[in-house]
Amino acid sequence: MTTQVKPTKADLLSQQARADLPITGTRVLSEEDRTVELSFSSDAPIEQWWRTLLVLEHTPEACNLTRLLSGGPLLFNHNRDKHIGVVVAAHVDADGKARATVKFGRSVLAEEKFQDVKDGILCNVSLGFNTDEIKLVEEREDGVDVYRATKWTPYEISLVTIPADTNVGVGRSAPEPITTNQPTGERAMPDPNNPKEPTGEGATRQQGAPPAPTTPQFSTADIQKAERERIAALTRLGSRFDCPEDAETFILEGRSIDAFNAHLVERQGKKEDTPTEEEIHKPVGMSERDLQQYSFLNVIRALAFPENKRYQEAAAFEREASRAAADLSGKEPDGILVPVDVLTHSGSRAMTTAGTSANIIADNLMPGSFIETLKKKCFIMNVGTKLTGLVGNVTIPKQLGDGAAHIVDEEEVPDESVAGFGQIKLNPRTLAARAELSRRFIIQSSIDVEAFVRQMLATAQAQKLNQLALYADGADDLPKGVKYFTGVNAVSFALAGKPTFEELVALETEIAADDADIEGMAYVLNARMRGHCKSTQKMPNTPSMIWEAGNTVNGYNTITTNHVANGDVFFGNWADMLIGLWGGLDIIADPFTKSTSGVTRITAFQDFDFAVRRAESFCVGTKA
Structure with a gap:
């Protein structure tokens, strides 16, 4: 009893x-x-x-x-x-x-x-x-x-x-x-x-x-036994499928074995859909010493002054790394190709001072790698899923639908049901970022100048990537940005640039209605829209503003960038934006266009592409 x-x-x-x-x-x-x-x-x-x-x-x-x-x-x-x-x-x-x-x-x-x-x-x-x-x-x-x-x-x-x-x-x-x-x-x-x-x-x-009526009651011993069995089963599953941390989370949250099985299926699907680090990174294999020795300024000086023997000799190592990167990517660069090893490396840089190899010092080149600098300037690189060092066209499997389940008699043959699969294709497209440097600037040896050049090129790329990620329309060999990607949800605002709290929440609802809402989603808007949210009440005659403490809207994080057009608001799971980057950075120098003023035009070419993994993960709000 x-x-x-x-x-x-x-x-x-x-x-x-x-x-x-x-x-x-x-x-x-x-x-x-x-x-x-x-x-x-x-x-x-x-x-x-x-x-x-x-x-x-x-x-x-x-x-x-x-x-x-x-x-x-x-x-x-x-x-x-x-x-x-x-x-x-x-x-x-x-x-x-x-x-x-x-x-x-x-x-x-x-x-x-x-x-x-x-x-x-x-x-x-x-x-x-x-x-x-x-x-x-x-x-x-x-x-x-x-x-x-x-x-x-x-x-x-x-x-x-x-x-x-x-x-x-x-x-x-x-x-x-x-x-x-x-x-x-x-x-x-x-x-x-x-x-x-x-x-x-x-x-x-x-x-x-x-x-x-009351619910059936169970003895304390029954409850304890069931809990021990649940913990043991979750622990075994976590060990078997190499996810003990996930199993521990389910145990602490009191979640069921069935829920954990569903989690394992989803986790396995993500593993199959996403290329591994080994598959997407194709480094040349540069050592730490090589990475410290590599100089963007050597590249630029060698390209800007092709007749200068000293600059050509100084860039011999960078040219050798460029040839190795070109062989790996299968693409011949127009200038000198900066390997992906350099772009993703974060650390100190050895500099030779006073013209003698005896005085070699290590100094912090930048707070992070070229890619990390790009992320700080480019919100989409910071929140999207980056696939760097790609080689050739990339195809990622995508499940389009679920298989159907049937209840059958013991000897009945079930209907065949196969889940539909499609493909997400990433094809290299070329992004050109341009900057101009004076002759006197290029011949400098300062580590600060080296850092400035890297940051300048990363910033130029970031500005264009931000714009294209949101508004590229697919014309002229461009990819499609979020606003023009087929299947993305949309909400119309009654007043241009002045959405109500209810209209903003509608962006969340559209994604949730497609079963695509997860934790970590965020609003992306510009400074004017942020000002509107800070000065507009959620509901009439209430003290609460749309913009909440911690720079959130309705509990979700916000990203402010003026690459968002006035009146537009984007919301979604930005991890479902795939950003592909191929090979290294192809740098060329043009000392002729502005030769009379002593200015060299530097252009950095990066092969890239965007794709949206799930269109249902995004919603765009704009004036109807």
Whole structure:
């Protein structure tokens, strides 16, 4: 016989919970905007635990609506992968109920559920919430404890097909408990003058009515055994598939073995889709000493002064490295090819001073490699997935659809179902970055000048890469940037350059509706749009601005770059932007065009390409 254990106050504070009730007073506010107003919680007692009732206090002070008002999700059956809309407004009313205005997305599932709500088919709503502060208000003679949540936070609203108990609107514990550190506090006596304070049997059900059903109870020994088996299975899987850290995370978060199996499948797919470091990096094999010796200035001087024997001899090593890089890439450079080893190297540089090899000193050339400098100047290099040192055309597999599952009899032959696969192709296109240097500047030997030349070339490339990553239209052998990539989501703003908080959240919703939302997504906008967000309220008559502390919008990081056109806002998972860089940096010098002024034009050619791994990972907001 199993032993039923009544939860303590600490137990109630240490888990997420749900409360279910029928949708009452539902009204469609706008068919065009796809908005619905509904009641999502009340102060009716929640019988979620054995011999324990919880009453949610419904006052503006008790109910923390911050998470819901920050783009809280509307889900179907509490499934995080079935995101069908967003909460755009929420409030607590004097009748002891909380109400929200929700906006449905445009995915197939969201369309279906919106229609079901309008037709009265989907009739129940469930709330996911955390209890932040509670007090014991009654210990009844029948052994039932009644708690009141004086501080609680709703974090999601779900439309559900089968609530836990349609008679009393009770909920059940969430499957993924979380731990919080809350003080247990003192027990408080019930207030007989408060009509909402639950006192006596009539607070939960009418006299003579049968008690509400309770969930099956398990003994402590059963629970401990199941937990030991879960931990052991996750540990074995983590060891077998070489991901013990992932297994440890799932153990600590209390997640199931099935969830970990799904994670392993997704992880394996990513491994197969993404080239390894060995496949994408093709270094010449330069030693640390070679890398310290390499000089951009030697390259530029040799190209700018081809008749100068001293400069040609000084660049002998750089020419040798160029030939090795050209042989590896299979492409003959027009000037001198800087190997990928140099571009990705970060460290000190040995310099010879005073014309003698005896005085060799090591100094910090730059805070990072050429590529790292490029990243600092170029946001897309900092957030996208970089494939450097490529050779030839690159094809990356991409799964286009899922296989179908069938239920068959024992001797029945299942239908064949094969997931569709496509390809992401990266083809080298040439980017030219140009700078002009005077003769006197080129003949300098200072390490600061060497660093300046590298940073100058990286900055010139970064400016163009930023622009192309967002707005390249595919014409004239250019790749397609995010705005013009086929399948990218789009949201229209009513006023040019002045989107509302709801319109910005709509960018998130479009991606979520395509099941492409993950942690780490970010907004990309320009300085004018940042100013608008800093001076515009989220909702009328509220103190909260769209721009939040920590340079975030609705909890997501922001990237400000004036390569974004006025009025546009980009949002998405930027890791799904692939940036391919082939071979090294081909540098040529033109001392003739501006020879009368003693200026040499330096042009650095880099073969590159962009591709979007999943178009659904991005959304562009702009004026209609």
